Amino acid sequence: NAGVTQTPKFQVLKTGQSMTLQCAQDMNHNSMYWYRQDPGMGLRLIYYSASEGTTDKGEVPNGYNVSRLNKREFSLRLESAAPSQTSVYFCASSEGTQSRSEQYFGPGTRLTVT
């Protein structure tokens, strides 16, 4: 089991460029999440998908869009990147049930917007 995988690991964008961060999990989890982590700060929820076919906004959704492509994959898109979006992006998944709620995190994508 690879767990949660993310691509790319590193990315540098110019202001205004667009890109999609990919996330996949092989644990048959229902729920998937996208967080951003700024230096010295906590994890802020961008969007999440409680189950295949649903997506909801988190704490900081502005400037982002998501797609739950299927049960395995949850992508995050930046349509027009801004320097304020420079951050480390973590994808996570969980079984998403009352009894099994542990989140498993991917290795992260370090994004720099110049």
Add this chain to the structure above:
Amino acid sequence: GENVEQHPSTLSVQEGDSAVIKCTYSDSASNYFPWYKQELGKRPQLIIDIRSNVGEKKDQRIAVTLNKTAKHFSLHITETQPEDSAVYFCAARGYSSASKIIFGSGTRLSIRP
């Protein structure tokens, strides 16, 4: 909206002493409270969690307590060791298993030899 506050932001303790990190949450319907450890340059990993029907949970040197009335929960690490040095995050989830999970801002714990 939901909010989770975490204190202190940094904590330094002598090796062998105990460390306590505290969190408060705003959504009284929250019923799941995990704690994550993040080592430098790595992904967060779950170390312990507690549900709202339990007041305390222990796993070796780590324990978590929950006070639902006051809406706060705490992480206790006893007999600290150098490998405990990391950033610790608390989090809270709403009532439903489909609810979002909101994290605190983190505590950087340093263990002095």
